[in-house]
Amino acid sequence: MTRSLVSALALAIVPHMAFASDFDSAMQTFVDENASAWLQSEVLISAITNQNQDTGSFDATMIETLDTQWRSEVGSASELIDGVLINSAADFLRERVAESNGQITEVFVMDALGLNVAASGATSDYWQGDEDKFQKTFPMGAGATHFSEVEFDESSQTYQAQISITIADPATQSPIGAITIGIDAESLM
Template identity: 60%
Template sequence: MTRLLFAAGLVLATSPAAWAVGASSAMQAFFDANISGWIDEPVLIDAIVLQNETTARYDGPTIEAMDKAWRDELGAPASPTIDPVLTHPASDFLRARVAASGGTVTEIFVMDSVGLNVASSGMTSDYWQGDEEKFSQTFGEGAGAMHFSEIEFDESSQTYQAQISFTLTDPESGAPIGAMTVGIDAEALM
């Protein structure tokens, strides 16, 4: 509770301009020190490439139907849309990164070329991220693109967090293949 009150007070007390400059610098530094070393991990790249072979052909109605199926399965006893994402070896890799962070990283998820989840450290509230800035401002902008969110309360992780999102590329060709979002506990950025 103390952490939530601290983060909420920080959000209210910090001017938007000051927060934007300080937070962006803090998030870039966090990325450089903690995330950049594992973004080319073969288990992640291979998972995205494999899923892209299927989902690149999906049209809008197919993506919307899959996203609805995911949301309908939240909390349900059977979850045939969610289970393949959460049980994927790439998700095990992401959960290990969250655990190794000692609470600093709250969640990680990887998206394919259409914005669908490939792997996730935990449950996300939806399957399709393609309509959100974490995807449109990264994959949609090409290789090297990054997006830093504002501090917000995240329902999935139940924490105040900021998100660092960035385009993932094929290590051999440099072509964008997907995106990743890493949720960071707000206190770690102060």
């Protein structure tokens, strides 16, 4: 490779890396100033702990069945979806969205299997366990945080990034679930 080609590639990559670093820094500030306090909320801890007791024995077949059911019922009245959207933990999450003045586009909490526990609005699927938002947080232990890339979100019609964080039992610091917060990317710049 010629020296000029290497220089051109470096010039193209460095601004992107600097932008990504600035964006990650802005997301970390959001976590520190807002979301970290939510992770200790009794309403979220109780909801996750209770669901872990109910879903702890679910196998892959059960998870797939529930995820398929969820996907087919999104947009209609459903006991499964209502169980995630109509509870005190979901109310807590919607309050956080309302307080954000548009900065938060969505927020949802998952159990130890990556199944939805509570959400500010219906997600496209019930099982998050096969996605980075869960795989790069919960298995990594207490304090693990994952920042997604900025992407266009069809449901909110905004460019957003997702911040995902492991939620741990406050008494033992053992992971019990995870939270994902969708952030309007423009609000971080």
